[in-house]
Amino acid sequence: MELTVGAVQFFWKPEQWAEFHAELADVPVDRVVLGELVCSKRLPFYQDLIPDAVARLQAAGKEVVLTSLALITLKRERKLTAELAGMGCEVEINDLTALSYLPEGAAFSVGALVNVYNEGTLNWLADKGARRICLPPELPLASIEALAKAGAARGVAIEVWGHGRLPLAISGRCYHSRLYNRPKDNCQYACEEDPDGRPVETLEGQSFLAINGVQTLSDSHACAARQVEKLRAAGVSALRLSPQSKGFADLCRGYRAVLEGTMSAEALVADLIASDPDLRLSDGFIDGARGVDWSGLREPA
Amino acid sequence: MEIVCPAGTPAALRAAVKAGAHTVYCGFADETNARNFPGLNFERDEMRESIARAHEHGAKVLIAINTYPRAGAEALWHRAVADAAGCGADAIILADPGLLAFAAREFPDLRRHLSVQAAAANADIINFYAAEFGVKRVVLPRVLSVPEIAAINAETDVETEVFVFGGLCVMAEGRCSxxxxxxxxxxxxxxxxxxxxxxxxxxxxxxxxxxxxxxxxxxxxxxxxxxxxxxxxxxxxxxxxxxHLFEDPVSLNAEALMPALQKAGVTALKIEGRQRSVSYVSQVVRNFRAAVDALEAGLPMPEGMLARLSEGQAGTTGAYKKTWR
Structure with missing residues (x-):
């Protein structure tokens, strides 16, 4: 199995964005998705850094893909998305709007925020030129198996959300702005304060979600480490690791070691928890009753 | 403008038609529709009879088949499309591209509407759905302001339908887990x-x-x-x-915006609430029909008629006003 690094979901300072991607060149991953997924207002702050990051990652042998926004409504967002096709990299669509701009027959990837739930939709996307699909994180193993099989028949690689806070919802409303009683048009980039999202707790102090501008994420970090054998058997060809502000290079190395069989899933989980004692993990969407469920022990044995 | 009214049961459908609904939408009693609640929705024979009865009264019936078919089990959704055609539905409301492709291929004469669950939020994607699958109407997601809806209508021939009353999704519909x-x-x-x-x-x-x-x-x-x-x-x-970090416990009430929505080129106004009682449906439908009739006749709109029916006693106009964001 391969490793794909997803687009950064959060609003990072330009220096942090540049450093993160420079470091990735030396990390054992196969593919990196660049660009803005969540909010078009963020892009002007770092878009000039993208060409350098592309060049450096390609020179290091990584495949580089450019993402579309997850929710495209405004005219300038439509224009921005239409321009993606001409930037010399494969496009990952995360809103079907992006597909409407691609040249007929161009190969493209499909991100986790497009609803690919069944073979009919997979086949329709394959007809359009899809060669790789990262499945929606909420799909259970039975669906993953069926879609990996259908993908194999059409030459479409199937990827699964491997690690990171789960993208649970996207909205027209910005929750960071709402938190500060600001209108979205005058958000003052409040989301920049939270490089991994703003934690949201319940009334009883249970950790539950994280706010990231117009996006809502899970509090728990999805972790497919304990599911690797099942996913491999199902025919899944890659895991997607979602960027986080701390310890990401080590995390990638850990997953690589698990895929190569030089490290056990339990050892990786123990390392992850040791590096952040407050970390909560989940793999319930793949193989549990609810998305938040975790198949392993809370504490390392 | 056309009033599109919810019916969770044959009795609610009859009540909606009697109260003046131009169109009623409903679903089969299974996981193929987005209101799969216990005791709700229509068996096949109920659907056939209800549609025939609605047609006798000049009302149309739309069938929502708007969940995303489960991998390995698409046959259940395909059967729902076939049965909707067989029952004489005026249109089906779909969200999944694979299912749209199936319906367009196998039942080209059955009119296709794009469900709000597809969250098609700009003119380009709406025109794309029309070109790909022959979609004739789109139910717009609740993330758009009235001026944005007007701009969409200026750029597409696809009819637009918008929610005006009832439950309100805060997230883009069909994109929330x-x-x-x-x-x-x-x-x-x-x-x-x-x-x-x-x-x-x-x-x-x-x-x-x-x-x-x-x-x-x-x-x-x-x-x-x-x-x-x-x-x-x-x-x-x-x-x-x-x-309430995401949204207050409010429900949508856009009755005051009906003239603006008409001016924005909206074809149909949708009322949420297939899980609601017969008396609720009757009351809401009667009020909205009166409001639309007044609007079309150039008479003043009756004001505040529905506030007391709103969930949690508080209403919002949601994203229709840009400040909501």
Whole structure:
């Protein structure tokens, strides 16, 4: 199995964005998705850094893909998305709007925020030129198996959300702005304060979600480490690791070691928890009753 | 403008038609539609009879088949499309591209509407759905302002339908897995959100807690009205702020915006609430029909007629006003 690094979901300072991607060149991953997924207002702050990051990652042998926004409504967002096709990299669509701009027959990837739930939709996307699909994180193993099989028949690689806070919802409303009683048009980039999202707790102090501008994420970090054998058997060809502000290079190395069989899933989980004692993990969407469920022990044995 | 009214049961459908609905929408009693609640929806024979009866009264019936078919089980959704055609439905409301492709291929004469669950939020994607699947109408997601709706109508020949009353999704529809994260039950896959089966009320120490999937998301004093614990309308804490971080426990009431929506080129106004009672449906439909008739005749709109029917006693115009964002 391969490793794909997803687009950064959060609003990072330009220096942090540049450093993160420079470091990735030396990390054992196969593919990196660049660009803005969540909010078009963020892009002007770092878009000039993208060409350098592309060049450096390609020179290091990584495949580089450019993402579309997850929710495209405004005219300038439509224009921005239409321009993606001409930037010399494969496009990952995360809103079907992006597909409407691609040249007929161009190969493209499909991100986790497009609803690919069944073979009919997979086949329709394959007809359009899809060669790789990262499945929606909420799909259970039975669906993953069926879609990996259908993908194999059409030459479409199937990827699964491997690690990171789960993208649970996207909205027209910005929750960071709402938190500060600001209108979205005058958000003052409040989301920049939270490089991994703003934690949201319940009334009883249970950790539950994280706010990231117009996006809502899970509090728990999805972790497919304990599911690797099942996913491999199902025919899944890659895991997607979602960027986080701390310890990401080590995390990638850990997953690589698990895929190569030089490290056990339990050892990786123990390392992850040791590096952040407050970390909560989940793999319930793949193989549990609810998305938040975790198949392993809370504490390392 | 056309009024599109909800019916969770044959009795509600009859009531809606009697109250003046131009069009009624409903679903089959299974996971193929986004209101898959116990005791709700139509068996095949009920659907056939209800459609025939609606047609006798000059009303149309739309069938929502708007969940995302499960991999390995698409036949269930394909059968629903075939049965909708067989029952004489005036259109089907679909969200999944694979299912749209199937319907366009196998039942080209059955009119296709794009469900709100597809969250098609700009003219380019709407025109794309029209070119790909022959979609004739789109139900717009509740993320758009009235000027944005007008701009979309200026750029497409596809009819637009917008929600004006009832429950309100805060997230882009069909792109939210909060419910399946917390309860395992998914709007996209199971047709349910924040299901009653996972709700628990606990009264202690003079207060009433409402929990969903073990998460306490509402707390009121004992004896106070407790809103239903829908996840996106719960009360949460972020840092030093506690409140309704996503949305207040409000429901949509855009009756005051009807003239603006008409001017924006909207074809149809949709009322949410297939889970609602017959008397609720009758009242809401009667009021909206009167308002539309007044609007078309150039008469003043009756004001505030529906406020008391709103969930949680508070109404919002949602994203239709840009400041909502």
């Amino acid at each position: 909060l419910s399946s994260y917390a309860t395992g039950k998914s709007p996209n896959m199971n047709g349910v959100c924040s299901p009653a089966s996972h709700v628990e009320y606990r009264e202690e120490a003079g207060r009433l807690d409402a929990r969903l999937g073990g998460y306490t998301i509402h707390r009121v004093g004992a004896g106070e009205p407790a809103p239903y614990p829908t996840l996106c309308k719960g009360c949460f804490t972020a840092g030093d702020k506690t409140g």
